Amino acid sequence: MVFVAFSACGGGARAPELPPPSAPLAAAPSALEAKPLNTTGLSVESLAIPSSRARVRVIAPLFGARLALASARDFEVRWLSENLDADGLGIDVELDANRPRRLPASAASILLGSLVPAGEEPSLGEHWLFVAPISASALVPRDAAGARAAVAVRFSIGEGAPSATERGAVWLHEPEGTYNGPNDAHIPFEAIAFSAEGAPLPLRCEIRLSGKRHGELDFPGPFSIAELESGDYDVTAFVAGNASSRTITVNAELGRPK
16 A cells, blocks of 8 residues: 655645755754664665755646646646756656656656556645656765755645645655565665655654565665565655655566576
């Protein structure tokens, strides 16, 4: 099952802004300095977040926008990008906790209906849209001040009263899909927290793994794990009362070196 914590759309839509690079919002010391936790018994390797001047800005939908259900599938999600790395892998766009779509750096739009699984339609209610440039290492980069280059936009489909509270979101960027290969192959984990206004936050995201191997992983920044046996695994990212989850598949017996 895939789920994501949604929050209220307050007021009318407003135009997004691309603020100048600056220091990220402060987080409680305990959120950043807590001792790493690993109860899975798996090997964990920290991944360095690359620095970059790459940036994106979503121009449709506007933050807080309400889209009509009848036209939601054909709604054109649009963004502007600048200073993309020459060796970057492109732009990732994701709706809620669905699998991200990797698009070339030259792309600037995609239909909203392309961001949901085949055969499904964008659903009624509140949603989060995540967009980010992707570095050569397949991670979301950060600027010189340490702020992640990802952006998040909260919007809704259909009419209805907004929720009583506004909450942020967590983007479980990695892992996703199916991983084939020997069980010592490293699988990346990357989750980014966002405020209720869609700004990236410097908060550590706790990862919960459920399957043949299970447990908690709480490390600063992205990391990778190895030694996963074949099977399906539920991966959930938690931060600041928000959660996002998806299921991945590992086929350790495929692609094994001869």
